Amino acid sequence: MDGFLLSRTDRTLRTSGSRDRYDTVDAAVDALAAGRVPLVVGALPFDPDDPAALTAPETAEHTVGPWTPDSVPALPAARITEEVPTPADHLVRVAALVSRLRSGELGKVVAARSVLVEAEAPVRPWPLLARLVARDPGGNGFGVDLSPAGADHTGRALVGSSPELLLERTGREVRCFPLAGTAPRHRDAAADRAEGEHLLASAKNLAEHAFVTDRIREVLDPLCETLTVPDRPQLIGTPQVWHLATPVHGLLRDPAPTALELARALHPTPAVCGTPLQGALDAIRATEEPRGFYGGAAGWCDADGDGVWAVAIRCAEISADGLRLRAWAGGGIVAGSDPEAELAETTAKLGTLLGALDIAG
Numbered sequence: 001m002d003g004f005l006l007s008r009t010d011r012t013l014r015t016s017g018s019r020d021r022y023d024t025v026d027a028a029v030d031a032l033a034a035g036r037v038p039l040v041v042g043a044l045p046f047d048p049d050d051p052a053a054l055t056a057p058e059t060a061e062h063t064v065g066p067w068t069p070d071s072v073p074a075l076p077a078a079r080i081t082e083e084v085p086t087p088a089d090h091l092v093r094v095a096a097l098v099s100r101l102r103s104g105e106l107g108k109v110v111a112a113r114s115v116l117v118e119a120e121a122p123v124r125p126w127p128l129l130a131r132l133v134a135r136d137p138g139g140n141g142f143g144v145d146l147s148p149a150g151a152d153h154t155g156r157a158l159v160g161s162s163p164e165l166l167l168e169r170t171g172r173e174v175r176c177f178p179l180a181g182t183a184p185r186h187r188d189a190a191a192d193r194a195e196g197e198h199l200l201a202s203a204k205n206l207a208e209h210a211f212v213t214d215r216i217r218e219v220l221d222p223l224c225e226t227l228t229v230p231d232r233p234q235l236i237g238t239p240q241v242w243h244l245a246t247p248v249h250g251l252l253r254d255p256a257p258t259a260l261e262l263a264r265a266l267h268p269t270p271a272v273c274g275t276p277l278q279g280a281l282d283a284i285r286a287t288e289e290p291r292g293f294y295g296g297a298a299g300w301c302d303a304d305g306d307g308v309w310a311v312a313i314r315c316a317e318i319s320a321d322g323l324r325l326r327a328w329a330g331g332g333i334v335a336g337s338d339p340e341a342e343l344a345e346t347t348a349k350l351g352t353l354l355g356a357l358d359i360a361g
């Protein structure tokens with residue numbers, strides 16, 4: 001795709017063109033630090049050992065509020081042709097993880113699955129992005145050209161609508177908005193409200209959430225002069241699910257790390273990986289197909305070190321010809337998880353992407 005977009009409720013960055021490309025965070029951090037480029041945009045992969053897809057754009061436009069596309073075009077017909085793993089195998093994987101988690105060797109592991117969607121005519125990133133942003137009450141959306149990650153990624157794009165903020169840095173201020181702990185939405189307003197309140201009081205979900213806030217505190221504390229992590233999460237809703245969320249705010253020590261360095265330090269949080277980090281990453285590498293850029297981060301960093309990075313969830317990778325999309329969803333598994341409920345959670349989360357493609361969940 002030509003260009004990059006990160007649309008959030010409060011602000012949007014849209015860029016075009018490419019004057020340089022980086023497949024490692026180090027190379028991009030160096031280019032910014034040396035003043036060679038004023039801005040880097042792109043995506044970090046889920047697995048920190050995989051190549052990144054970072055671009056120094058030619059033009060950039062910051063606007064207030066979410067992106068307002070000129071039009072929201074209809075998309076070609078598309079359908080699911082493959083599920084990896086199959087729903088039955090996802091149940092088996094989650095049950096096996098629950099047994100391991102009960103032994104106490106790991107605290108939490110995020111299990112993910114993907115669906116392959118094939119379209120009758122090319123699905124282009126910008127029209128899909130327009131639909132995702134238009135359908136999200138928060139106006140969240142991201143679109144990234146993955147070509148900088150190497151020959152395997154040429155022409156591929158990552159497109160999604162993420163409610164989760166990995167971090168935002170403005171000067172010495174850093175904010176995060178981690179999510180973890182999920183419940184379904186209901187058509188009936190009273191049942192929907194009750195489900196949300198039940199989530200806010202659920203010991204299992206609060207523990208799942210605390211793995212994430214504990215890790216963010218552990219990473220940010222040494223970097224911050226002051227750091228506020230509220231004791232209890234709040235409830236947020238997307239059209240598909242309820243989540244537990246915690247607004248984190250810190251004042252970074254001088255000299256403050258850049259937004260890109262902070263993204264590298266924080267990623268992958270237990271919202272997408274698990275606790276302890278290395279054990280969870282090893283478990284995911286051993287059991288799952290490669291996640292690519294799903295579960296990574298999408299965002300930008302300027303030469304002042306300011307920037308915004310969203311957690312790359314509720315997204316799909318689109319093939320260069322636009323005829324194939326792979327969408328992913330996952331959920332945190334803890335010792336008390338029920339495989340059937342976890343499968344249903346991933347189906348609800350896939351609804352963000354599949355709904356934008358008019359594919360019923």
Ligand SMILES: C=C(O[C@@H]1C=C(C(=O)O)C=C[C@H]1O)C(=O)O
Binds near residue numbers: 328330331
């Ligand atoms: C991993 C995903 O979502 C993450 C996992 C959550 C959970 O386990 O409750 C909630 C929000 C996200 O941090 C996803 O959407 O694929």
